Structure formats: structure tokens, C-alpha cells
Amino acid sequence: MLRPTPEKTKSTKVPFKYRLVKAVDVAGLNFLTPVVRLCFGEEPRKQLKDIGLYIVIPIVAMLFGVLAWFAVSEMVVTKSGKLPNPTETLSAAGSIWDFHFRENDKLSAFEMTGAQRDARLASVESRLAELVPLEEKINQEVAAEGKLAQERATQRVAALQKKYDKLKTKLDSESKEREQVLKAKSESVAQDDMAAKKAYIADVRAHRKSLEVAKDELRDLKSKIKTLSDLKDDQLAAAVRKQTQIAEERQYLGKMKDQLTKANRDLKVTGALEKLDLDMASFFDAEPSKMYAAASKVVKAESRIAKLKLSEYAKPSTLPFQIKRSVLCVFVGFFIGTVIAIPLGVMCGLSKTFMAAMTPIVALFKPVSPIVWLPVCLIISSAMIPDPDKHFLTQWMWSLPILGKYQINPAFLASACTVALCSLWATMTNTALGVASVDEDHLNVARVLRLGFWDRLFKIVLPSALPLVFAGLRISLGVGWMVLIAAELLSSSEGIGKYVWDQFNNGGSRSFANMVVVVFVVGIIGLILDRMMVVFQRLVSFDDSPTAV
Amino acid sequence: MSVTVLKRTFSIALMVATCVCLSTASQAQDKQLLDLEKDSLKFGFIKLTDCAPIVIAKEKGFFEAEGLQVDVIAQPNWKTLLDNVITGELDGAHMLSGQPIAATIGFGTKAHVITAFTMDLNGNGITVSNAIWETMQENDPALQSETPPHPITAASLKPIVDEKLDGGEKLQMGMVFPVSTHNYELRYWLAASDIHPGMYTKSDIGGRTDAQVELSVTPPPMMPATLEAGNIQGYCVGEPWNQAAVAKGIGVPVTTNFDIWKNNPEKVFGVTKDWSDENPNTHLAVIKALILAGKWLDATDESGKLTNREEAARILSRSDYVGADFDVIKNSMTGFFYFQKSDKREMPDFNVFFKHHCTYPWYSDGVWFLTQMRRWGQITEPKPASWYDEMAKEVYKPEIYLKAARMLVEEGLLAEDDIPWDTDGYKEPTSEFIDGLTYDGKKPLDYLKAHKIGNKE
Structure with a gap:
């Protein structure tokens, strides 16, 4: 959608209205533009029409969708149960949250004092x-x-x-x-x-x-x-x-009671300290012949207390954690893909010979499905990190402050590499196209100014290729997100994909609804990722350029 | 001396002060806590009710009482589970009895995997699709009843197999893994009625050479869906996936492995030898907790009713554990089994977690699996009887089990006669098989010779 940009013709001081419109536009929320304009009283009729078109109609369509869903769910009856309707899905989402909060409660109960x-x-x-x-x-x-x-x-x-x-x-x-x-x-x-x-x-x-x-x-x-x-x-x-x-609530409360009493860390430490005192006392009392045994008992008790103090409740992963891990994984894969794709793309764009050399390789690997890449990546990454519990790479990653809790392991890396391998092509081809289509005049100017290769690359070529590069990145991230869910499902790397697979395997009466919840979770996150890339793309695009979607 | 006295009075005062809130915690303090090499562990499991000892040890605090924090993580299939244990991604797992043996002798992925704990006895069933069941009923009038007499042999399946073969087709059945109990049980059941389930050879690792019925691998939770989709006409799998077929009305369990071999070993707790050597005390602590979990699961009141199974079923039905509906899990866990919706039978020994000295890692169990691997050609060369004994001793580690059990007895948590202290690791010969053959773990070659179908030496 191309929109006229009247603000450019105005004086240097841009009025607040236009800045707001611009901000809304850059944020990729251009369906809100008519609302903003209406608030400033600009052409109310046209704005109302736009609001109807861009806000009311989508909402009505959504409502229709929900109604259709209600109707369809009555008709689709399988042996694993009926297709869950919106209310059932909502209550399933509620119970997924409950599970999450209950596990958090258990964790905090473990640490309470x-x-x-x-x-x-x-x-x-x-x-x-x-x-x-x-x-x-x-x-x-x-x-x-x-x-x-x-x-x-x-x-x-x-x-x-x-x-x-x-x-x-x-x-x-x-x-x-x-x-x-x-x-x-x-x-x-x-x-x-x-x-x-x-x-x-x-x-x-x-x-x-x-x-x-x-x-x-x-x-x-x-x-x-x-x-x-x-x-x-x-x-x-x-x-x-x-x-x-x-029954589930009782189960949860029973476990809570344990966490607050016999399993509580603080109580366990107190108990151990008390025992240490006894050991200490018997050490002081010990005859020389028994001194060694008593002393080593004390030392053992001390080291156990040190371990106890650091012990943590083994919390099962809940959906919110899995979502965060999936998002992290897609960004790791996306990052790896980008690091490979952009330099290659730039080279392809700069040199026709290189492009000719790369074309068959790109054409060969581009259509390979993630399902094929994943086992290959999985074998390679597990071979590279043979004993993840002790390997220096995983040890280092687990000790990182924020990343540490996501337990990056070979399965995670394999999923990320699969994402990279499937998503880098869009970025690469777009970068090549962007670099190849730099305005000849700009390059001539660079020649006149006798700019060196690097100056030409960073001052002329890349800036003008940037909108297309970002368009490619946007496609890549979208592809990566789709690929990731499948990759996690197969590699059983903790994440949304594994959650879906576990639910499918459960085959309980609630599993179907849980899977439908995940459909929405995946959709919403995909949407957010896409909007995010749109914002970046807008920030680097010039108005009226073909990529300013 | 005065220092000591002071210390003592201080500690007594401290005891009194903390005693009130420690009433439950102090129990655990009487235990002799081991010097753990590793205190946070990851165990894998497959969504089957017989993962119960691991789940219960975590949820009922038996692991915590040993000072362990354990993550229990669902695995998508047996292959991934084994690979994750071998690569060290998991510390240990709920395994098929055949898995540690096959890994150790090098059938499939080679790695030295050991077990010091048998998780349960029995617990599998063979289910056929509704259509096959109807034809079986037509073939054998005795089955035409709401409650047909048991055990049901594959004799009434034979005409169906023959008819299919005449039409150039083979009946397709599912099992969960090439070295699973299910594979051997399904083969045993078929072969006992003269149906050839196919041989493994050096070039045919799918085990279909000469097969009259073709067996293929499907992960347990996928069984009902695969049956419903028509890819297979029957399967052998653990609970709750037979009861799920009944609940969904897509198939009929015809027999359980209790009928095929009464009180047969099922799952074990497997770790790699390297892991066990590096973490001997942790391994002991884990085995201690698992023994107690098994005991908790098999606890009964005076009338012999299993008291804790309903709670166990409730825990297992959580979606991060088995996740099937409580009602479905409850059936077999509380000692019942639905053969059809109208045919509910009492099967108190459907799952055994502690009785009959079940948790002990018997060499004779290992030898039985080795004989089956040889019978169906997974072991390609004939072996002497001594080899069977040696291999079983490589994998089954009763010394670790007995050490852990001794500690529990000293802590007063286990009775002296719960454990077979003086056994040589071989169970008494038994002939409680569906075909009435006698199995003596000390004479594996005689047992091989006794079968009609399969390798005889």
C-alpha cells in the first residue's frame, strides 16, 4: 500500500500529527492511521471509511471465523474426541497457565524460609x-x-x-x-x-x-x-x-506441603547444620584412633551442606518456558543464517562470476526440506558435543547469565542449524538482488570520488541494498519460525514443537484442545516476529521505494 | 572439655528449637545420606504407565530424600531415549529390558549399558482391530461371547493370515522396538500357533525374512492412531495404549503378556557403565529411591487391595507424564483390564512393581532376552551356553542393587525378606508360558532347541 506522504512537502518543523502518523506507519500498525487522522479531524468521511475497511471489517471477519469454528467443531467428531470449540480451547489455555503457575509455586515453596x-x-x-x-x-x-x-x-x-x-x-x-x-x-x-x-x-x-x-x-x-x-x-x-x-488441586497441594516441609531447602539445610553440630561434638570427643573417621564425617557433612544450599527444585518445563526457548532458538538459527547469507549475497551481487558459481549450489540446496536437514544436523551436532554434561562448550553456555537457564544442548543446536539452513536462502537472494541493483549513477559518483572498495561497499552499496536485505530477512525469519516447530518436534528439543508432540502422544481428552491452543500461540508469535521485521524494514526504507510495503 | 559441653548444650538447644517445624524433615535425617557425585539428574521416560517408579520417586519425594533433584523428561521414542542416554544428554532412563543387552552386545547402537533395577513385571497387551476380531470370532465359535475364555491363542488368527497370504498380502502388526519385550512376546504368541513372524538376518535387519505376518516399529503412543489409520491390523504395546483402543472403540485386546508368560520381566532402569563408574554413590541413591517407589506402588491393605495405585494413576495422568486420561490409566493400574467395553476383568498382577522380588535384576531375565535374540536371528551366530551367562552378567548388576537394598534395610525402610539376598541370580525354571515350554535360565540352548519356529542353537 502506497500512501501519499504530505509531510515531506511541509516546512522543516513537522507537526505532531504527522510525526504520530509516521510513527504509527513505521511501527507497522498502519491500520491505526485513519484513527489518528480522525482524532485530528482530517477528512472525517474518508477516515471513517478507512476505519470501516481496515478495522471493522477484520473484526467482523474474526467474529465470523469464531462462529464458523463453533459450528465446525460440532461437526468434526473423531475417535480422539470432538474438535475443541473456542470455549474449550480457552479453558485449555487456562489449565496450561494453571500448570505453569503451580510449578512456579512449587519452586518458590522449595526456596521459602x-x-x-x-x-x-x-x-x-x-x-x-x-x-x-x-x-x-x-x-x-x-x-x-x-x-x-x-x-x-x-x-x-x-x-x-x-x-x-x-x-x-x-x-x-x-x-x-x-x-x-x-x-x-x-x-x-x-x-x-x-x-x-x-x-x-x-x-x-x-x-x-x-x-x-x-x-x-x-x-x-x-x-x-x-x-x-x-x-x-x-x-x-x-x-x-x-x-x-x-483431584489435581489436591495433588498440587500435597506436593506443596512436601515442598514446605520435608523437601524445603531451608529446612534441609537447618537439619543438616544441626547434624553437623552433633558430628562436630563427637569429633571433639573422639579418641585419637577414631579422630580421622569423625573428622572426615564432619568434612563430608560440610560439603553436603554446601551442595544443599545450592540445590534447586527440578521444575518441569512449562509452556511459557518452552515458548521462550523456541523464540531463542529461532533467533540463534536466524543469526547463523544471516551471518552466512549476507556476505555470500553481497559477493553474488558484486560479482557476476561468483553469482554464476553459486547458482547451482543455491538451486540444489534451497528446496531441501527441514525434515531432511534435521537428522543430518542432529548427528553432526551430537558428534561435536559428545558428552554435553561435561563438554566445555555446553558448560560455558550453561554458565552464561540469561542464556544458561535455557540449557542449550545438541538438540537445540541441531534445530537452530536446521532453521539456518532452511531460512538463509531468502536473505541471500534478496541481498544479491539488492546489491546488484544499486543505481549506476551512485556507483559513478563513487568512482569520481575515487572511493576505495570498502568505502564503496559500506557507504554506497550496502545502504542502498538495505531495504531489500531487510525484506529478505523478514521472509527468512518467517520461514525459520515455521521450520523450527517441525525441527523441535523431531529432535525433541524442549520447545513448542516438543510440546505439540507430547500432547499428540498423550492422546488424553484434553490434549486436542491443548494442541489448538498451541496453534494460536505459534500464530501470534509468528505475527509478532513479522511485525518486528516490518518495523526494521521501514526504518531503513526510503518512502516511495518499492519495499516500503 | 568445657568446650565440648558448651557445644553439646548448644546443639541440643538448637535441636529443641528446630524440632517443632522439623517433625517431618527429621525422619529423612536418620537416613545415611550418600556422598553424591552429582545431585541434579535428568531421567528419560516413554509415556507408558510402567514409568511409574521414576515418576513416583520424584513426585512422592523418594529422590529428594536421597538428596537428588531429578528432571523427568518424556522422550519421543525408544531409539532417541537410548541415544540420549548414550550421549550423556540423559543420566539414565526407563528402558526396555532388551535395550541394555542389545546395546552391550552391539545389536543396533553399541554402548555398554547396564541395569541394576528391574522396574516392573507384565503390563503389555496384544490388540487387534475390530475387523480382525470379528473374523477371529467367526473362526472360533468359543470367542463369540462377551466374555470369551482366556488365554486366547493366535490359532483363530491363523486362517486370516493364510487367507491374506493367498491373496498375496501379509498381515501387518506393530511393535515398539526391535529388541523390545513386545517384539518377542508378539513373536512368541504368533509362533506358538505356527504363524511365522519372520527372521532377522545379516542383510535383513527389519526381521521379515520368511514372515507370514510382518512386524513393524511404531512408538507406543502412536499405536492407536496407526491402527485406526489402517497401516497395521494389530499391535503389542504397554499400557495405557491397549485400554486407549478400547476406550476409543478402535480395537480389541485379545491377550496380555501375563498369559503369554506369567510374571515376565518388562522394563529396567538403564544407565551407561561409564556413568555408573563415575557416579557410584549417585547410582546407589537412585536405586534406593526407586526400590522405595516400587514398594509404595505395590503397597496393599489387609484385604490385599492396592492402596496407592489410584493416586499413582492421578499423578501419571498429568500431561507432562503419561498424559492419557485418568480413567484410562486407572483401569490397569488399579488391577483391572477391559478386554472389551463389556468385558472387564480383575487382573491384580497386571502391573507388578515390587512383589515377587520383581525389582531384583535377575540374570535369568537377561538370558531369556538373549535366547529370543538368538531365536529370531538378531544374534547372527550360534553361541555357547557360557556366553549367555557372561553377557547377562555384563548387563545385570545385582551387586549394586543389593548394596542399595542393604542400606534401606539398615535405615528400617525395607524388610529383610523383601529382598532375595542369597540367590545366584537365576530364577527357578518355569513353564508358565502360553505354549507350556519350560525355561531354565541355566540351560539356554535346551530352551532354544525346544521351539518349533526360529533358530535352534
Whole structure:
């Protein structure tokens, strides 16, 4: 979309309005431009029309989408459950958050000390006491609901079952009758009457055929009965859901109680210190012959306390952590890709010979799918880092302040390299194109000024190629994000991809909804990444240039 | 002396002061804590209910009581799990019994992997698709009932296999890994009814030479989906994936491995030999925690009802562990098994985590797996009987197990008779197989000879 840029023609002091419009535009939020303009009272009719077009219509479309989703989810019924509708998806997202917060609670409980711990323990215990009768009640409810559901299912199929029974007896008696008739008829067939015998065999064939037909009919009916009786019972499902919720909360509180008492770090340290005092005392008391043993006991206890103080709760990775790790991974891959792609692209753009040399290589590797790259990368990266627990590279990366907690391991590196290999092509070709299409006049000026190679590269070529380079980077990041999810799924590198795979493997009643949640998470993050690149692209683009999308 | 007295009074005062809040914590302090080489560990598992000892040891605090912080991480398939243990990405894992043996003898990835803990007995089932089940029922009128008599052999499957072969097709069935218990059990079940499941040869590592039924590898959690998609007509897998087939109405479990071989060994806890040598005390602490977890899982009240299994099923149903629905996991974990929706049977020994001295790493179990590897050609050359014994002793490490158990007995957490202290590592000969053959771990070659199908020496 090209937009007229009136601000350029104005005086040097740009009014606030235009600066705001420009900022909105650069931020890639140009759907907000008509709102800004409307606020300043500029051509209200046109602005309202634009608002309708760029804001209202998308919102209406979204609403339609949600409604369609509701409708479709009723229709798509699989053996793993119904396609989750928006409300179910929302509640699944809620439970994913709950899980995250609960794990964080356990972590903080592990580290709590003193009065704070006592207070928390008291609140946990009181809630636990509250839950006991609730749980009993819901268990009974579920049992009762189960019985009712059974009854409802029998009722649902009663008519069909009756029909089935009736049909079965009818068909059975019919076939028996026919059999009797046929047997009786055999008496009347003369020994040497070939035609009659052939007719008889035809009769028997017809009889068998009608038997098969009857069987098929019965089978059809039976499978109908089965589907009907297998229908999910909503009331029972609701009761079970509630039961699960309560049971999970109790499980969580039970673990919290442990974390605040016997598993609590501070308490463990206190206990160990106390034991150290005893050991110390017995060391002071020890006779010379036992002194060594007592002393080494003390030293051991000391080192254990030092370890205890540093111990951390082994928290399972939750979706927010996995999201952060995936984003980190895509940027690592994107960075590797860019570092390779831009220099190669520049060289391709500068030299026709180099371009000719590179073309077959690019053409060969560009279409290779991430699924092929990943195992190759995985084998190489695990071979390079044989024992990740002790290797200097991983040790160094794990000791870094912020990166450390993401546990960069071979699987992570393999995913990142796959991202790099799949995404660098867009940047490379765009860079080459950008560099090759630098205005001839600019280069002539450089020649007149007798600029050296590096000056020409950094002052003329790269700045004018930059918009296209960034357009390439934007495509690369988009491709990388798509590739990453697949790569993580295969390499089981902790991240969104692994989360999806785990959910698919779970096959529980909630897994389907969790996967749909991830669809949105991936979409939203992809959108944010894309917008981010748009902003960069705008910042380096000149107005009216073809890349100012 | 006065210093000592002072120290003592001080420490007593400190004890009294902290005693109140330490009532639960002090229990753990009586334990003899080991000098751990490594205190934060990563263990891998596959989403199956028999990963329970590891999950329970973490969630019920048995690891923490030993001073360990353990990350329990789901793995996508057995191959990745084993590779991650070998590369050191994981410290240890829930493994198929055949995996440490195969890795050590070099079938597949070669690495010296050992085990000092058997995680459970039984726990697998063979499921066939609804269509196959209906034809099996037609072939054998005895099966035409809501509650057919057990054990069901593959005899009624034989006509289906033959009919397919006549049509130029082979029945396809799924198992989880070439050296898995499931592969050997499925083969055992088929071969016991004269159906040839195919041989492994030097050039055929898919194990399909001469096969009448072709077996292929599918990761456990994918089994129901693969069956539903029609790529396979039946499979052998651990729980909850047989009950999942019943719950989704896509297949019928025909038999469990309890019927194929009563109280057969299933999963082990595997680590590399290097890891164990470098972290001997950590390994001991892990085994201690796992033994206690097994004991917790098999705890019963006076009437013999398993008391902790429902809670275990609740924990396992968490989405970062097994993740299947509680109701599905609960069936087998609490001692029931649905063969069809209308056929619920009591199977108190469907999963055994502690009874029958199950956690002990028996040499005879290792030898059985070696005989099966030889029977189906995964071991390409005939071996002398002594080789079987040597190899089993390379992999199974009862000395570590007994050391850990001794410590638990001293701490008062385990009874003396929970552990078979004086065994030579070989179980009594047993003939509780579906085909009635006798297996004596000390005579592997006689056992090989007794089978009709497969290598005989």
C-alpha cells in the first residue's frame, strides 16, 4: 500500500500529527492511521471509511471465523474426541497457565524460609482440609452420574436395539424356513435331472446370498447402535472434569506441603547444620584412633551442606518456558543464517562470476526440506558435543547469565542449524538482488570520488541494498519460525514443537484442545516476529521505494 | 572439655528449637545420606504407565530424600531415549529390558549399558482391530461371547493370515522396538500357533525374512492412531495404549503378556557403565529411591487391595507424564483390564512393581532376552551356553542393587525378606508360558532347541 506522504512537502518543523502518523506507519500498525487522522479531524468521511475497511471489517471477519469454528467443531467428531470449540480451547489455555503457575509455586515453596513458609504452609493445609469433603462429594457425584449415563445410553439405543432384536429373530426364522424348504425340495429332485439339479444349486446360491445380505443389514444396525451408545455423555464429562480439577488441586497441594516441609531447602539445610553440630561434638570427643573417621564425617557433612544450599527444585518445563526457548532458538538459527547469507549475497551481487558459481549450489540446496536437514544436523551436532554434561562448550553456555537457564544442548543446536539452513536462502537472494541493483549513477559518483572498495561497499552499496536485505530477512525469519516447530518436534528439543508432540502422544481428552491452543500461540508469535521485521524494514526504507510495503 | 559441653548444650538447644517445624524433615535425617557425585539428574521416560517408579520417586519425594533433584523428561521414542542416554544428554532412563543387552552386545547402537533395577513385571497387551476380531470370532465359535475364555491363542488368527497370504498380502502388526519385550512376546504368541513372524538376518535387519505376518516399529503412543489409520491390523504395546483402543472403540485386546508368560520381566532402569563408574554413590541413591517407589506402588491393605495405585494413576495422568486420561490409566493400574467395553476383568498382577522380588535384576531375565535374540536371528551366530551367562552378567548388576537394598534395610525402610539376598541370580525354571515350554535360565540352548519356529542353537 502506497500512501501519499504530505509531510515531506511541509516546512522543516513537522507537526505532531504527522510525526504520530509516521510513527504509527513505521511501527507497522498502519491500520491505526485513519484513527489518528480522525482524532485530528482530517477528512472525517474518508477516515471513517478507512476505519470501516481496515478495522471493522477484520473484526467482523474474526467474529465470523469464531462462529464458523463453533459450528465446525460440532461437526468434526473423531475417535480422539470432538474438535475443541473456542470455549474449550480457552479453558485449555487456562489449565496450561494453571500448570505453569503451580510449578512456579512449587519452586518458590522449595526456596521459602521462616515466617513466610509457615504462613504458606498454614494456608495450604487449610485449603487441603477444605478439599477433602469436596473430593468425596464429587467422587460420589461422578459414580452416580456414571450410572445415570449408562441408563441414558441404554435408553438411547433401546429403540434401535429392539429393532435389531426383532430383525435378527425375523431373519433367523426366515433363513431357517428357507433352509427347511430347500431341504424338503431336495427330495423332489430326480437323481438324473441335470436341469433341476442346476436350478437347485441356484436356489441354494440365492439362499446364501440373502443370508449375507441379512448379515450386512444386521452389522449396519449393530454399528449404529455402537456409535449411539458410545456417544460422549456431556453431563458425565462435566462431572469428570470437575473431579479432575479437584483431584489435581489436591495433588498440587500435597506436593506443596512436601515442598514446605520435608523437601524445603531451608529446612534441609537447618537439619543438616544441626547434624553437623552433633558430628562436630563427637569429633571433639573422639579418641585419637577414631579422630580421622569423625573428622572426615564432619568434612563430608560440610560439603553436603554446601551442595544443599545450592540445590534447586527440578521444575518441569512449562509452556511459557518452552515458548521462550523456541523464540531463542529461532533467533540463534536466524543469526547463523544471516551471518552466512549476507556476505555470500553481497559477493553474488558484486560479482557476476561468483553469482554464476553459486547458482547451482543455491538451486540444489534451497528446496531441501527441514525434515531432511534435521537428522543430518542432529548427528553432526551430537558428534561435536559428545558428552554435553561435561563438554566445555555446553558448560560455558550453561554458565552464561540469561542464556544458561535455557540449557542449550545438541538438540537445540541441531534445530537452530536446521532453521539456518532452511531460512538463509531468502536473505541471500534478496541481498544479491539488492546489491546488484544499486543505481549506476551512485556507483559513478563513487568512482569520481575515487572511493576505495570498502568505502564503496559500506557507504554506497550496502545502504542502498538495505531495504531489500531487510525484506529478505523478514521472509527468512518467517520461514525459520515455521521450520523450527517441525525441527523441535523431531529432535525433541524442549520447545513448542516438543510440546505439540507430547500432547499428540498423550492422546488424553484434553490434549486436542491443548494442541489448538498451541496453534494460536505459534500464530501470534509468528505475527509478532513479522511485525518486528516490518518495523526494521521501514526504518531503513526510503518512502516511495518499492519495499516500503 | 568445657568446650565440648558448651557445644553439646548448644546443639541440643538448637535441636529443641528446630524440632517443632522439623517433625517431618527429621525422619529423612536418620537416613545415611550418600556422598553424591552429582545431585541434579535428568531421567528419560516413554509415556507408558510402567514409568511409574521414576515418576513416583520424584513426585512422592523418594529422590529428594536421597538428596537428588531429578528432571523427568518424556522422550519421543525408544531409539532417541537410548541415544540420549548414550550421549550423556540423559543420566539414565526407563528402558526396555532388551535395550541394555542389545546395546552391550552391539545389536543396533553399541554402548555398554547396564541395569541394576528391574522396574516392573507384565503390563503389555496384544490388540487387534475390530475387523480382525470379528473374523477371529467367526473362526472360533468359543470367542463369540462377551466374555470369551482366556488365554486366547493366535490359532483363530491363523486362517486370516493364510487367507491374506493367498491373496498375496501379509498381515501387518506393530511393535515398539526391535529388541523390545513386545517384539518377542508378539513373536512368541504368533509362533506358538505356527504363524511365522519372520527372521532377522545379516542383510535383513527389519526381521521379515520368511514372515507370514510382518512386524513393524511404531512408538507406543502412536499405536492407536496407526491402527485406526489402517497401516497395521494389530499391535503389542504397554499400557495405557491397549485400554486407549478400547476406550476409543478402535480395537480389541485379545491377550496380555501375563498369559503369554506369567510374571515376565518388562522394563529396567538403564544407565551407561561409564556413568555408573563415575557416579557410584549417585547410582546407589537412585536405586534406593526407586526400590522405595516400587514398594509404595505395590503397597496393599489387609484385604490385599492396592492402596496407592489410584493416586499413582492421578499423578501419571498429568500431561507432562503419561498424559492419557485418568480413567484410562486407572483401569490397569488399579488391577483391572477391559478386554472389551463389556468385558472387564480383575487382573491384580497386571502391573507388578515390587512383589515377587520383581525389582531384583535377575540374570535369568537377561538370558531369556538373549535366547529370543538368538531365536529370531538378531544374534547372527550360534553361541555357547557360557556366553549367555557372561553377557547377562555384563548387563545385570545385582551387586549394586543389593548394596542399595542393604542400606534401606539398615535405615528400617525395607524388610529383610523383601529382598532375595542369597540367590545366584537365576530364577527357578518355569513353564508358565502360553505354549507350556519350560525355561531354565541355566540351560539356554535346551530352551532354544525346544521351539518349533526360529533358530535352534
